[in-house]
Amino acid sequence: xxxxxxxxxxxxxxxxxxxxxxxxxxxxxxxxxxxxxxxxxxxxxxxxxxxxxxxxxxxxxxxxxxxxxxxxxxxxxxxxxxxxxxxxxxxxxxxxxxxxxxxxxxxxxxxxxx
Amino acid sequence: xxxxxxxxxxxxxxxxxxxxxxxxxxxxxxxxxxxxxxxxxxxxxxxxxxxxxxxxxxxxxxxxxxxxxxxxxxxxxxxxxxxxxxxxxxxxxxxxxxxxxxxxxxxxxxxx
Numbered sequence: 001x002x003x004x005x006x007x008x009x010x011x012x013x014x015x016x017x018x019x020x021x022x023x024x025x026x027x028x029x030x031x032x033x034x035x036x037x038x039x040x041x042x043x044x045x046x047x048x049x050x051x052x053x054x055x056x057x058x059x060x061x062x063x064x065x066x067x068x069x070x071x072x073x074x075x076x077x078x079x080x081x082x083x084x085x086x087x088x089x090x091x092x093x094x095x096x097x098x099x100x101x102x103x104x105x106x107x108x109x110x111x112x113x114x
Numbered sequence: 115x116x117x118x119x120x121x122x123x124x125x126x127x128x129x130x131x132x133x134x135x136x137x138x139x140x141x142x143x144x145x146x147x148x149x150x151x152x153x154x155x156x157x158x159x160x161x162x163x164x165x166x167x168x169x170x171x172x173x174x175x176x177x178x179x180x181x182x183x184x185x186x187x188x189x190x191x192x193x194x195x196x197x198x199x200x201x202x203x204x205x206x207x208x209x210x211x212x213x214x215x216x217x218x219x220x221x222x223x224x225x226x
Contacts, residue, residue, distance in 0.1 A: 042218040105157035
């Protein structure tokens with residue numbers, strides 16, 4: 001999607017290894033989010049950020065950490081990957097103060113933990 | 115608790131037939147409501163949104179949705195289905211804050 005990119009697009013990793021996913025935006029939006037998508041569950045919020053170094057937990061935050069040192073980058077880290085974290089991860093951005101209701105999504109990262 | 119419920123995880127319609135995807139919400143505050151579409155191996159794309167004002171909202175690709183407060187619903191419709199409409203559709207709401215809560219999705223199949 002224009003203005004928001006995720007990397008990598010695909011990753012296979014072994015159980016117990018750390019993994020970092022990156023979300024980069026060029027829209028200067030204040031809010032950034034990480035969701036995971038699993039069949040039968042829709043999208044569930046992992047963590048979100050409302051500014052540089054300002055982050056908060058979502059409904060499925062256990063086993064994940066995030067960092068936002070710059071407006072444009074939001075990193076999601078799996079400290080020690082488990083098979084239950086095999087999923088598709090989406091980053092999203094929004095700017096409610098600017099009247100941009102709803103999110104713009106990245107194209108996703110498909111993570112497989114073996 | 116605030117929630118979004120999509121009735122029917124799979125819906126099949128014939129090409130040219132009416133598309134109706136159901137979404138109900140539970141909220142104590144006036145919600146903003148959204149419909150997103152996801153094509154295979156892609157991210158989510160905003161179809162339409164309701165914030166305030168007119169309760170019938172028109173979106174892209176001929177879709178529309180009507181906010182009915184009395185029924186706590188925001189169903190998505192399209193008069194005539196096209197093969198290109200085959201995708202997964204998600205209803206979502208922010209419930210007055212900056213975090214979107216999603217329904218579990220409805221996969222739409224179009225029968226030729």
